[in-house]
Amino acid sequence: MNRIRIWFGKNEAAWYLSPGISVMAFVFLFSIARVIQLSFMRIAKTADEVDRFVGLSNYRLILTEKPFIEAIKHNALLVLIVPVILVFLSILISSILFDRIRGWKFYRSLIFLPYILAIPVVGIAFTYIFQLNGILNTVLRFLHLDFAALNWLGSPKIALYTIMIVIIWKEIGFGVILFLARLSSVNEEIFEAARLDGANWWQVLRYITIPQLGTIIEFYIVIEAIMMFSWVFNYVFVMTAWGGPGTSTYILEFYIWLNAFRFNNMGYATTAAVILLIFTSLLIFIWMRLRNRRESGYE
Numbered sequence: 001m002n003r004i005r006i007w008f009g010k011n012e013a014a015w016y017l018s019p020g021i022s023v024m025a026f027v028f029l030f031s032i033a034r035v036i037q038l039s040f041m042r043i044a045k046t047a048d049e050v051d052r053f054v055g056l057s058n059y060r061l062i063l064t065e066k067p068f069i070e071a072i073k074h075n076a077l078l079v080l081i082v083p084v085i086l087v088f089l090s091i092l093i094s095s096i097l098f099d100r101i102r103g104w105k106f107y108r109s110l111i112f113l114p115y116i117l118a119i120p121v122v123g124i125a126f127t128y129i130f131q132l133n134g135i136l137n138t139v140l141r142f143l144h145l146d147f148a149a150l151n152w153l154g155s156p157k158i159a160l161y162t163i164m165i166v167i168i169w170k171e172i173g174f175g176v177i178l179f180l181a182r183l184s185s186v187n188e189e190i191f192e193a194a195r196l197d198g199a200n201w202w203q204v205l206r207y208i209t210i211p212q213l214g215t216i217i218e219f220y221i222v223i224e225a226i227m228m229f230s231w232v233f234n235y236v237f238v239m240t241a242w243g244g245p246g247t248s249t250y251i252l253e254f255y256i257w258l259n260a261f262r263f264n265n266m267g268y269a270t271t272a273a274v275i276l277l278i279f280t281s282l283l284i285f286i287w288m289r290l291r292n293r294r295e296s297g298y299e
Helices: 002-010 012-038 057-062 066-098 104-116 119-130 135-142 159-184 188-196 201-212 214-230 233-240 252-262 266-298
Strands: none
Touching: 012 266, 057 266, 066 104, 066 159, 066 201, 066 214, 066 252, 066 266, 104 159, 119 135, 119 159, 119 233, 159 201, 159 214, 159 233, 188 201, 201 214, 214 252, 214 266, 233 252, 252 266
Protein backbone atom coordinates (compact mmCIF):
# COMPACT_ATOMS: atom_id res chain seq x y z
CA MET A 1 0.00 0.00 0.00
CA ASN A 2 2.82 2.38 0.89
CA ARG A 3 4.52 1.64 -2.42
CA ILE A 4 1.32 2.53 -4.26
CA ARG A 5 1.06 5.82 -2.36
CA ILE A 6 4.71 6.65 -3.10
CA TRP A 7 4.25 5.84 -6.79
CA PHE A 8 1.05 7.90 -6.95
CA GLY A 9 2.78 10.77 -5.19
CA LYS A 10 5.59 10.85 -7.73
CA ASN A 11 3.11 10.83 -10.63
CA GLU A 12 0.36 12.88 -9.03
CA ALA A 13 0.38 15.63 -11.66
CA ALA A 14 0.13 13.08 -14.48
CA TRP A 15 -2.88 11.42 -12.85
CA TYR A 16 -4.73 14.73 -12.50
CA LEU A 17 -3.92 15.70 -16.08
CA SER A 18 -4.70 12.30 -17.60
CA PRO A 19 -8.49 12.84 -18.14
CA GLY A 20 -7.95 16.02 -20.14
CA ILE A 21 -4.96 14.61 -22.00
CA SER A 22 -6.96 11.46 -22.87
CA VAL A 23 -9.84 13.49 -24.34
CA MET A 24 -7.47 15.68 -26.37
CA ALA A 25 -5.47 12.66 -27.56
CA PHE A 26 -8.66 10.90 -28.67
CA VAL A 27 -9.95 13.94 -30.57
CA PHE A 28 -6.67 14.64 -32.36
CA LEU A 29 -5.54 11.06 -32.96
CA PHE A 30 -8.99 9.99 -34.18
CA SER A 31 -9.11 12.94 -36.59
CA ILE A 32 -5.62 12.22 -37.92
CA ALA A 33 -6.39 8.50 -38.32
CA ARG A 34 -9.65 9.33 -40.14
CA VAL A 35 -7.92 11.72 -42.53
CA ILE A 36 -5.23 9.12 -43.31
CA GLN A 37 -7.93 6.50 -43.91
CA LEU A 38 -9.88 8.76 -46.29
CA SER A 39 -6.71 9.54 -48.26
CA PHE A 40 -6.69 5.90 -49.45
CA MET A 41 -10.31 6.03 -50.61
CA ARG A 42 -12.42 7.52 -53.36
CA ILE A 43 -15.22 9.25 -51.47
CA ALA A 44 -18.77 8.98 -52.78
CA LYS A 45 -20.15 12.28 -54.11
CA THR A 46 -23.79 11.17 -54.39
CA ALA A 47 -26.13 8.94 -52.39
CA ASP A 48 -26.04 6.31 -55.15
CA GLU A 49 -22.28 5.85 -54.90
CA VAL A 50 -20.23 4.15 -52.20
CA ASP A 51 -16.76 4.87 -50.84
CA ARG A 52 -14.10 2.72 -52.53
CA PHE A 53 -10.62 1.81 -51.38
CA VAL A 54 -8.14 2.87 -54.08
CA GLY A 55 -4.83 2.42 -52.26
CA LEU A 56 -2.12 4.87 -53.32
CA SER A 57 -4.07 6.01 -56.38
CA ASN A 58 -4.89 9.40 -54.85
CA TYR A 59 -1.24 10.01 -54.04
CA ARG A 60 -0.08 9.06 -57.57
CA LEU A 61 -2.68 11.29 -59.20
CA ILE A 62 -2.21 14.30 -56.92
CA LEU A 63 1.56 14.32 -57.41
CA THR A 64 1.04 14.83 -61.16
CA GLU A 65 -1.60 17.55 -60.83
CA LYS A 66 -0.33 21.01 -61.79
CA PRO A 67 -2.25 23.04 -59.13
CA PHE A 68 -0.86 20.78 -56.39
CA ILE A 69 2.71 21.12 -57.71
CA GLU A 70 2.23 24.90 -57.86
CA ALA A 71 0.96 24.90 -54.27
CA ILE A 72 4.03 22.94 -53.10
CA LYS A 73 6.36 25.37 -54.90
CA HIS A 74 4.64 28.39 -53.34
CA ASN A 75 4.82 26.89 -49.86
CA ALA A 76 8.50 26.16 -50.42
CA LEU A 77 9.07 29.80 -51.43
CA LEU A 78 7.28 30.98 -48.31
CA VAL A 79 9.37 28.69 -46.09
CA LEU A 80 12.66 29.71 -47.72
CA ILE A 81 12.05 33.48 -47.81
CA VAL A 82 9.70 34.64 -45.04
CA PRO A 83 11.40 33.09 -41.94
CA VAL A 84 14.83 34.35 -43.06
CA ILE A 85 13.59 37.93 -43.52
CA LEU A 86 11.66 37.77 -40.25
CA VAL A 87 14.72 36.59 -38.30
CA PHE A 88 16.95 39.26 -39.84
CA LEU A 89 14.50 42.11 -39.18
CA SER A 90 13.55 40.84 -35.72
CA ILE A 91 17.18 40.65 -34.61
CA LEU A 92 17.90 44.12 -36.00
CA ILE A 93 14.84 45.79 -34.46
CA SER A 94 15.06 44.00 -31.11
CA SER A 95 18.75 44.97 -30.81
CA ILE A 96 17.90 48.62 -31.46
CA LEU A 97 15.06 48.56 -28.92
CA PHE A 98 17.28 46.74 -26.41
CA ASP A 99 19.60 49.75 -26.44
CA ARG A 100 16.71 51.68 -24.84
CA ILE A 101 16.46 54.36 -27.50
CA ARG A 102 14.12 57.23 -26.73
CA GLY A 103 10.51 56.07 -26.93
CA TRP A 104 11.49 52.39 -27.16
CA LYS A 105 8.42 51.24 -25.21
CA PHE A 106 6.12 53.03 -27.65
CA TYR A 107 7.95 51.52 -30.64
CA ARG A 108 7.77 48.07 -29.05
CA SER A 109 3.99 48.35 -28.66
CA LEU A 110 3.64 49.74 -32.18
CA ILE A 111 5.60 46.86 -33.71
CA PHE A 112 3.70 44.22 -31.72
CA LEU A 113 0.25 45.67 -32.50
CA PRO A 114 -0.12 44.05 -35.98
CA TYR A 115 0.52 40.60 -34.48
CA ILE A 116 -2.64 40.73 -32.36
CA LEU A 117 -4.86 41.86 -35.23
CA ALA A 118 -7.12 39.28 -36.90
CA ILE A 119 -5.77 38.04 -40.24
CA PRO A 120 -9.01 38.80 -42.18
CA VAL A 121 -8.87 42.40 -40.93
CA VAL A 122 -5.22 42.72 -42.01
CA GLY A 123 -5.98 41.08 -45.36
CA ILE A 124 -8.91 43.37 -46.17
CA ALA A 125 -6.93 46.48 -45.16
CA PHE A 126 -3.97 45.57 -47.34
CA THR A 127 -6.25 44.61 -50.23
CA TYR A 128 -7.37 48.24 -50.38
CA ILE A 129 -3.75 49.37 -50.12
CA PHE A 130 -2.41 47.08 -52.87
CA GLN A 131 -5.24 47.42 -55.40
CA LEU A 132 -4.32 48.72 -58.86
CA ASN A 133 -5.93 52.05 -57.97
CA GLY A 134 -5.40 51.62 -54.25
CA ILE A 135 -3.76 53.83 -51.66
CA LEU A 136 -0.17 52.78 -52.39
CA ASN A 137 -0.34 53.32 -56.15
CA THR A 138 -2.19 56.60 -55.69
CA VAL A 139 0.60 57.91 -53.46
CA LEU A 140 3.28 56.65 -55.86
CA ARG A 141 1.63 58.38 -58.81
CA PHE A 142 1.27 61.57 -56.78
CA LEU A 143 5.04 61.45 -56.19
CA HIS A 144 5.57 60.90 -59.95
CA LEU A 145 6.83 57.36 -59.34
CA ASP A 146 4.50 55.80 -61.90
CA PHE A 147 7.07 53.09 -62.72
CA ALA A 148 6.68 51.73 -59.16
CA ALA A 149 2.85 51.66 -59.28
CA LEU A 150 2.44 47.94 -59.97
CA ASN A 151 -0.54 45.63 -60.13
CA TRP A 152 0.43 44.15 -56.77
CA LEU A 153 -2.34 41.56 -56.44
CA GLY A 154 -3.29 41.23 -60.11
CA SER A 155 0.07 40.20 -61.53
CA PRO A 156 0.95 36.48 -61.37
CA LYS A 157 4.65 37.38 -61.02
CA ILE A 158 4.37 39.46 -57.84
CA ALA A 159 1.05 38.48 -56.18
CA LEU A 160 2.68 35.88 -53.91
CA TYR A 161 5.47 38.28 -52.95
CA THR A 162 2.86 40.92 -52.08
CA ILE A 163 1.25 38.45 -49.68
CA MET A 164 4.72 37.77 -48.21
CA ILE A 165 5.08 41.48 -47.43
CA VAL A 166 1.79 41.41 -45.51
CA ILE A 167 2.79 38.25 -43.60
CA ILE A 168 6.14 39.77 -42.62
CA TRP A 169 4.46 43.00 -41.49
CA LYS A 170 2.08 41.05 -39.26
CA GLU A 171 4.47 38.41 -37.89
CA ILE A 172 7.50 40.54 -37.13
CA GLY A 173 6.07 41.71 -33.80
CA PHE A 174 6.18 38.17 -32.40
CA GLY A 175 9.85 37.80 -33.28
CA VAL A 176 10.82 41.17 -31.83
CA ILE A 177 9.08 40.47 -28.50
CA LEU A 178 10.54 36.95 -28.39
CA PHE A 179 14.09 38.19 -28.95
CA LEU A 180 13.67 41.12 -26.55
CA ALA A 181 12.52 38.73 -23.82
CA ARG A 182 15.66 36.62 -24.34
CA LEU A 183 17.98 39.64 -24.39
CA SER A 184 16.40 40.94 -21.19
CA SER A 185 17.48 37.74 -19.41
CA VAL A 186 21.14 38.13 -20.50
CA ASN A 187 23.56 39.70 -18.05
CA GLU A 188 24.06 43.27 -19.28
CA GLU A 189 27.63 43.23 -18.00
CA ILE A 190 28.54 41.14 -21.05
CA PHE A 191 27.45 43.95 -23.37
CA GLU A 192 29.11 46.61 -21.23
CA ALA A 193 32.41 44.68 -21.17
CA ALA A 194 32.36 44.38 -24.97
CA ARG A 195 31.78 48.11 -25.38
CA LEU A 196 34.59 48.90 -22.92
CA ASP A 197 36.88 46.71 -25.03
CA GLY A 198 36.09 48.92 -28.02
CA ALA A 199 33.48 46.78 -29.81
CA ASN A 200 31.12 48.81 -32.00
CA TRP A 201 27.38 48.20 -32.37
CA TRP A 202 27.75 45.74 -35.27
CA GLN A 203 30.46 43.74 -33.49
CA VAL A 204 28.30 43.47 -30.36
CA LEU A 205 25.43 42.30 -32.55
CA ARG A 206 27.54 39.70 -34.35
CA TYR A 207 29.62 38.27 -31.51
CA ILE A 208 27.31 38.64 -28.49
CA THR A 209 23.68 39.31 -29.40
CA ILE A 210 23.23 36.68 -32.12
CA PRO A 211 25.02 33.86 -30.19
CA GLN A 212 22.87 34.63 -27.14
CA LEU A 213 19.77 34.35 -29.32
CA GLY A 214 20.85 31.03 -30.89
CA THR A 215 18.20 28.73 -29.39
CA ILE A 216 15.44 31.32 -29.81
CA ILE A 217 16.37 31.82 -33.47
CA GLU A 218 16.10 28.06 -34.09
CA PHE A 219 12.71 27.96 -32.36
CA TYR A 220 11.44 31.03 -34.24
CA ILE A 221 12.56 29.70 -37.64
CA VAL A 222 10.80 26.36 -37.09
CA ILE A 223 7.61 28.01 -35.81
CA GLU A 224 7.47 30.40 -38.76
CA ALA A 225 8.29 27.61 -41.23
CA ILE A 226 5.37 25.59 -39.86
CA MET A 227 3.15 28.66 -40.15
CA MET A 228 4.17 29.07 -43.79
CA PHE A 229 2.83 25.57 -44.38
CA SER A 230 -0.30 25.68 -42.25
CA TRP A 231 -1.31 29.26 -41.45
CA VAL A 232 -1.37 31.22 -44.74
CA PHE A 233 -4.83 30.27 -46.00
CA ASN A 234 -6.57 33.33 -44.56
CA TYR A 235 -4.17 35.72 -46.28
CA VAL A 236 -4.66 34.05 -49.67
CA PHE A 237 -8.41 33.69 -49.34
CA VAL A 238 -9.07 37.26 -48.19
CA MET A 239 -6.60 39.04 -50.47
CA THR A 240 -7.03 37.00 -53.69
CA ALA A 241 -10.48 35.38 -53.24
CA TRP A 242 -9.63 32.26 -55.28
CA GLY A 243 -5.86 31.97 -55.17
CA GLY A 244 -5.46 34.09 -58.26
CA PRO A 245 -4.55 35.37 -60.61
CA GLY A 246 -4.64 31.83 -62.01
CA THR A 247 -2.81 29.55 -59.60
CA SER A 248 -0.10 32.09 -58.75
CA THR A 249 -0.95 32.17 -55.03
CA TYR A 250 -2.08 28.57 -54.53
CA ILE A 251 -0.77 27.04 -51.30
CA LEU A 252 -1.43 23.62 -49.74
CA GLU A 253 -4.07 24.88 -47.32
CA PHE A 254 -5.98 26.60 -50.12
CA TYR A 255 -5.68 23.51 -52.33
CA ILE A 256 -7.16 21.38 -49.53
CA TRP A 257 -10.05 23.80 -48.96
CA LEU A 258 -10.73 24.08 -52.71
CA ASN A 259 -10.98 20.31 -53.23
CA ALA A 260 -12.93 19.64 -50.04
CA PHE A 261 -15.57 22.38 -50.18
CA ARG A 262 -15.71 23.65 -53.74
CA PHE A 263 -14.98 20.59 -55.90
CA ASN A 264 -16.33 18.08 -53.35
CA ASN A 265 -13.27 15.90 -53.92
CA MET A 266 -12.59 14.75 -50.38
CA GLY A 267 -10.11 12.08 -51.49
CA TYR A 268 -7.72 14.65 -52.96
CA ALA A 269 -8.28 17.02 -50.03
CA THR A 270 -7.40 14.41 -47.40
CA THR A 271 -4.40 13.23 -49.44
CA ALA A 272 -3.05 16.79 -49.58
CA ALA A 273 -3.77 17.12 -45.84
CA VAL A 274 -1.68 14.01 -45.09
CA ILE A 275 1.20 15.40 -47.17
CA LEU A 276 0.92 18.70 -45.27
CA LEU A 277 0.99 16.75 -41.99
CA ILE A 278 4.16 14.97 -43.11
CA PHE A 279 5.89 18.26 -43.95
CA THR A 280 5.00 19.92 -40.63
CA SER A 281 5.89 16.80 -38.63
CA LEU A 282 9.26 16.70 -40.40
CA LEU A 283 9.95 20.32 -39.42
CA ILE A 284 9.03 19.59 -35.79
CA PHE A 285 11.28 16.51 -35.80
CA ILE A 286 14.21 18.53 -37.20
CA TRP A 287 13.75 21.21 -34.56
CA MET A 288 13.62 18.62 -31.75
CA ARG A 289 16.79 16.98 -33.06
CA LEU A 290 18.58 20.33 -33.17
CA ARG A 291 17.44 21.18 -29.66
CA ASN A 292 18.50 17.80 -28.25
CA ARG A 293 21.88 18.07 -29.97
CA ARG A 294 22.42 21.54 -28.54
CA GLU A 295 21.37 20.42 -25.03
CA SER A 296 23.69 17.39 -25.18
CA GLY A 297 26.49 19.71 -26.33
CA TYR A 298 25.97 21.88 -23.24
CA GLU A 299 26.22 18.83 -21.03
